[in-house]
Amino acid sequence: MRSLLPCAVILTAASFIFAAPSPRTSPYKVKESVFPPQDWKIHSPSPPEHNIELKIGLPQPNFHVLEKHLYEVSDPSHPRYGQHLSKAEVEAIVAPHPESLELVTEWLASHGLGEEDITRSPAKDWMTITVPVREAEKMLDTTYHVWKHTTTGESIIRTTSFSLPIHLHDHIDVIQPTTTFARLRSFKSTVHKVDKETGQVVAQSNTPIISASGISVDPSCNTTITVSCLKQLYNAKGITPSATTENSFGITGYLNQFANFQDLQSFYALEVPEAVNSSFRVISVAGGQNNQTLSEAGDEADLDIEFGFGITFPINGTFFTTAGSPPFIPDMNNPTDTNEPYTTWLDFVLAQEEIPLVITTSYGDGEQTVPKSFAIRVCAGFAQLGARGVSLTFSSGDGGVGDGDPDPTTQTCITNDGKNRTEFLPLFPASCPFVTAVGGTTHVPEVAANFSGGGFSNYFTRPSYQNAAVSAFLDNLPKGTFAGLFNRNGRAYPDVAAQADNFQVVAGGEVQLFGGTSAASPTFAGFVALLNDARLKAGLPSLGFLNPLLYSTAISAFNDITSGNAPGCGTEGFNATVGWDPVTGLGTPDVGKLIKLVRYL
Structure with missing residues (x-):
């Protein structure tokens, strides 16, 4: 029998992290900034009408709980060895705090994106939207460019820095594609x-x-x-x-x-x-x-x-x-090759x-x-x-x-x-x-x-x-x-x-x-x-x-x-x-x- 902790108990600790109310508006501050790899060079400005699929990762305040379960069910010396979790149990543990969901949804709505424009993962820890580059640049206070790989000639749309309203920094872990320059290779x-x-x-x-x-x-x-x-x-x-x-x-x-x-x-x-x-x-x-x-x-x-x-x-x-x-x-408006x-x-x-x-x-x-x-x-x-x-x-x-x-x-x-x-x-x-x-x-x-x-x-x-x-x-x-x-x-x-x-x-x-x-x-x-x-x-x-x-x-x-x-x-x-x-x-x-x-x- 699984000894999975009740989800209500798991989430209780997280509620204290987010106890203080967050302002609904705040100035922008840089969320992430990177140096591009040496073999990627700016080729041209990004076409403003090109559609880009943005994936927004919300914090998983109880990931440490999932990690504990993972090691217990994977350790042959532990009594719970092999007692794997169900899909629903995993999703309950990695779910974001309700305040994160509320604030990020509100921010997207301020940019004209309703529930019909958002795809949510089963655990609701990821939100996916598709917007033109010009709108992504406005939302993230950044500028996208077409970057070209110097050896292969591959091209991608990326930026080296993006910002978010300060009150969202603790409620968004990651947004991509922004600063990722990976080339998936066999x-x-x-x-x-x-x-x-x-x-x-x-x-x-x-x-x-x-x-x-x-x-x-x-x-x-x-x-x-x-x-x-x-x-x-x-x-x-x-x-x-x-x-x-x-x-x-x-x-x-x-x-x-x-x-x-x-x-x-x-x-x-x-x-x-x-x-x-x-x-x-x-x-x-x-x-x-x-x-x-x-x-x-x-x-x-x-x-x-x-x-x-x-x-x-x-x-x-x-x-x-x-x-x-x-x-x-670059001149296509389809959300092609934006994510790894x-x-x-x-x-x-x-x-x-x-x-x-x-x-x-x-x-x-x-x-x-x-x-x-x-x-x-x-x-x-x-x-x-x-x-x-x-x-x-x-x-x-x-x-x-x-x-x-x-x-x-x-x-x-x-x-x-x-x-x-x-x-x-x-x-x-x-x-x-x-x-x-x-x-x-x-x-x-x-x-x-x-x-x-x-x-x-x-x-x-x-x-x-x-x-x-x-x-x-x-x-x-x-x-x-x-x-x-x-x-x-x-x-x-x-x-x-x-x-x-x-x-x-x-x-x-x-x-x-x-x-x-x-x-x-x-x-x-x-x-x-x-x-x-x-x-x-x-x-x-x-x-x-x-x-x-x-x-x-x-x-x-x-x-x-x-x-x-x-x-x-x-x-x-x-x-x-x-x-x-x-x-x-x-x-x-x-x-x-x-x-x-x-x-x-």
């Missing part, structure tokens, strides 16, 4: 064509190789990764999940990355023959498409669905296709009663391109999913300690705080403490992939669940190593790792090899779905938020990766070493051991 770094007949890049030795789990692995796995290779490597061979309606696995898709059914069937014929003729559900978010013209097949999307659904077959699979991708066309697509997806999925129990995402960007206020609110949304029993995995990036760009010639390691310091740049959402970040390995025996992203957040402090593991790493780091280049007190990532190179994929009708932590995240997530299968068969709930389990009871069921490093920012980056490290995290999973463990938690 972390797929390498592409090679492969012989269609053999599926191999080079001739193979016939000598068996031994994985970290002590299992003999087909020698071909040293140059070409297949679903069979991953199951051999991670002690999951012979584990067959059930085709029940209870278990579910989800994959997010962005930037017009379309998951091709024909490619999936070809992949199944090549690697998972028992799955031929099976398929997956497609859910469109905000008008997202999934075009099936073979020439439009997305290599990232195909990589994700082929290995994600290939590992988890016959578990119910869902592909979320979310609208929004560059280039932005993953926040659009998050809004959508939080509103659903039924959500896949495991969801993998292979996208992200530099943490500093997302204002801290916005990153905190997005991360809080991930915490809501975790509290409801959903496991979220994110790729850790492909730029080592850099900004996620695998190309050292374009990699940015300069802060955008106005000081232009050289610094290791963490990635978001991988740096959020409420998700599981997945780094990359390669070869057998496994070593760290030299592109595996990792580091320490500048926004989020280190969560208690990883204190022991990360402190041990820092204590053993030679004194003065990378001094001043990273935040020793920040949330450290990745949490875990998996193979991330030479994945044999069918994309656009061709067999190719892909690499990047884009491959590692769906791989690890797929095995989490197998763990959920074992728990559901035993009458237990889903695992939900994974990290407290991974850093405690489950730590012995990981293969520690102790070789390799991931350079970046003109350095050799961190090394993989004994114990947790910011290249491969706790290591790679031994699924057989993990299944035995989670069956009895």
